[in-house]
Amino acid sequence: MPRYAITTFGCQMNVHDSERMHEVLRRAGYTESDDPRAADVVVLNTCSVREKAEQKLLSEVGRLAKWKQTHPEMVLVVAGCVAQQEGEKLLTRSSGIDLVLGPDNIPELPRLLDDIGLGAPPLVRTVFDLEAPRFLTALFDDGGSAPTSGDAPPSPPVAVRAPTAYVTTMKGCNERCSFCIVPYTRGPERYRPSAEIIAEIAGLVSAGVREVTLLGQTVNSYRDPSSELARAPGASPDDPDESEFAALLRRIAAEVPGLARLRYTSPHPRHLTPSLIEAHADLSVLARHVHMPVQSGSDRVLKRMIRRYTRAEYVARVGSLVARLPDLSLSTDIIVGFPGETEDDFAATLSLVREVGFRGLFGFKYSQRPYTPARKLADDVPEAEKSERLARLFEVSEELLGAHLQGLVGSRQRVLVEGAGKEGTNAWSGRTERNEIVHVAGAEGLDLRGTIVEVVITRANKHSLQAELSEEARAAAKPLPVVPAVPVDTPKPRAAGERRSLPIVVAGGG
Numbered sequence: 001m002p003r004y005a006i007t008t009f010g011c012q013m014n015v016h017d018s019e020r021m022h023e024v025l026r027r028a029g030y031t032e033s034d035d036p037r038a039a040d041v042v043v044l045n046t047c048s049v050r051e052k053a054e055q056k057l058l059s060e061v062g063r064l065a066k067w068k069q070t071h072p073e074m075v076l077v078v079a080g081c082v083a084q085q086e087g088e089k090l091l092t093r094s095s096g097i098d099l100v101l102g103p104d105n106i107p108e109l110p111r112l113l114d115d116i117g118l119g120a121p122p123l124v125r126t127v128f129d130l131e132a133p134r135f136l137t138a139l140f141d142d143g144g145s146a147p148t149s150g151d152a153p154p155s156p157p158v159a160v161r162a163p164t165a166y167v168t169t170m171k172g173c174n175e176r177c178s179f180c181i182v183p184y185t186r187g188p189e190r191y192r193p194s195a196e197i198i199a200e201i202a203g204l205v206s207a208g209v210r211e212v213t214l215l216g217q218t219v220n221s222y223r224d225p226s227s228e229l230a231r232a233p234g235a236s237p238d239d240p241d242e243s244e245f246a247a248l249l250r251r252i253a254a255e256v257p258g259l260a261r262l263r264y265t266s267p268h269p270r271h272l273t274p275s276l277i278e279a280h281a282d283l284s285v286l287a288r289h290v291h292m293p294v295q296s297g298s299d300r301v302l303k304r305m306i307r308r309y310t311r312a313e314y315v316a317r318v319g320s321l322v323a324r325l326p327d328l329s330l331s332t333d334i335i336v337g338f339p340g341e342t343e344d345d346f347a348a349t350l351s352l353v354r355e356v357g358f359r360g361l362f363g364f365k366y367s368q369r370p371y372t373p374a375r376k377l378a379d380d381v382p383e384a385e386k387s388e389r390l391a392r393l394f395e396v397s398e399e400l401l402g403a404h405l406q407g408l409v410g411s412r413q414r415v416l417v418e419g420a421g422k423e424g425t426n427a428w429s430g431r432t433e434r435n436e437i438v439h440v441a442g443a444e445g446l447d448l449r450g451t452i453v454e455v456v457i458t459r460a461n462k463h464s465l466q467a468e469l470s471e472e473a474r475a476a477a478k479p480l481p482v483v484p485a486v487p488v489d490t491p492k493p494r495a496a497g498e499r500r501s502l503p504i505v506v507a508g509g510g
């Protein structure tokens with residue numbers, strides 16, 4: 001059987017695309033290899049949102065191309081945003097690439113590999129599916145179409161790789177933030193019918209998934225192309241920022257009662273409308289955490305970024321959400337050193353971080369991206385200044401997170417256990433509904449994976465919490481199955497493709 005390896009760079013969307021590539025390839029008869037050098041097909045799923053990610057990709061391509069000189073049978077595929085952005089140019093920039101594959105063309109991967117196997121020259125396939133959008137799904141069938149709720153119950157995915165899963169609701173982006181290449185690499189917004197989304201979530205839940213994260217570049221601008229959603233409470237037809245996202249959340253909660261937790265990423269602040277706030281207040285399945293990218297705390301910079309909200313509007317919207325759900329955690333994305341950002345602008349960002357009280361933050365130094373409107377602005381903040389601002393931003397963020405985590409010591413929390421913790425520690429790892437990462441000890445011999453357990457927080461680490469399983473949870477937990485040659489007092493060995501630690505992915509979109 002031919003073997004493949006996939007390396008993923010970038011955001012949640014890319015992690016999700018890679019998961020779907022795994023399924024497409026496994027269904028076509030390929031088996032996974034942990035080592036790219038032992039694989040017949042190597043896929044690099046790329047990110048071009050930041051210059052650094054693109055550079056990393058090109059050096060990886062260079063390394064593999066060198067390896068290929070002595071192993072010419074290996075097929076090298078470059079997929080994702082850099083593939084979409086560069087297309088044919090990649091073939092001239094880097095030797096050794098056999099296939100350049102855009103995000104919308106993943107379903108065609110096995111067929112294109114067959115063509116290459118039959119002697120086709122290097123191929124480029126980067127066509128947006130504007131006419132008939134296809135959405136990659138865990139329930140992906142061989143014909144490429146997702147099941148709808150009217151179909152027979154969907155067959156389970158090829159393999160449920162974790163108790164958490166991503167489900168795509170829309171793709172592309174109609175915003176034109178001046179720094180962002182996503183509208184170019186992912187195309188305009190296209191939405192998936194609500195029935196398909198529900199069917200995929202129901203199938204995942206029946207196969208053992210507990211938590212679903214809805215994915216979209218501006219996930220909360222969702223509109224149902226099949227017009228099947230009733231208007232959500234609080235939704236005003238006259239509000240230009242209103243969407244059908246709240247209605248979608250309500251339908252998921254009503255039709256998939258077995259789902260334990262529902263998250264979404266990445267929303268845009270403009271679409272944090274009253275109807276979405278109402279949905280958060282009403283639906284207990286929604287996690288008490290929202291990642292709401294703000295990018296800057298300075299109105300001057302927000303305007304140059306073409307974010308289409310002011311600082312005051314952002315604060316008012318997240319303030320309304322927190323007023324309804326005071327225990328909700330907020331996190332965000334921030335870019336430092338955007339063209340023209342002064343020390344005063346940056347000070348406004350720091351003050352915003354404190355004012356909102358973000359409990360998590362992805363911070364980035366601005367880098368010019370091809371095809372973006374901001375290329376016309378001088379990249380005038382010196383690199384050293386960008387680094388210094390980023391360090392100061394992280395200092396404030398860590399102070400806020402540290403105080404928050406410290407305040408949880410001694411409390412009881414409910415944790416969805418996602419998998420085994422560090423090897424040799426007999427610990428498990430998971431997240432609270434506010435998204436704090438928790439390492440759970442005191443569970444020797446117990447099988448906690450995929451369960452929601454009550455824990456007592458014993459210590460705050462820099463970015464996570466240490467906890468002990470509560471007595472009640474210990475009494476209710478199942479023992480680990482006895483597996484030959486595996487000591488029963490350690491968490492389960494890693495299943496093929498299972499992540500050993502909780503993933504840290506770079507925020508993107510929104």
Ligand code: SF4
Binds near residue numbers: 174180183218509
């Ligand atoms: S930052 Fe988000 S909202 Fe803005 S263009 Fe990029 S993907 Fe769209």
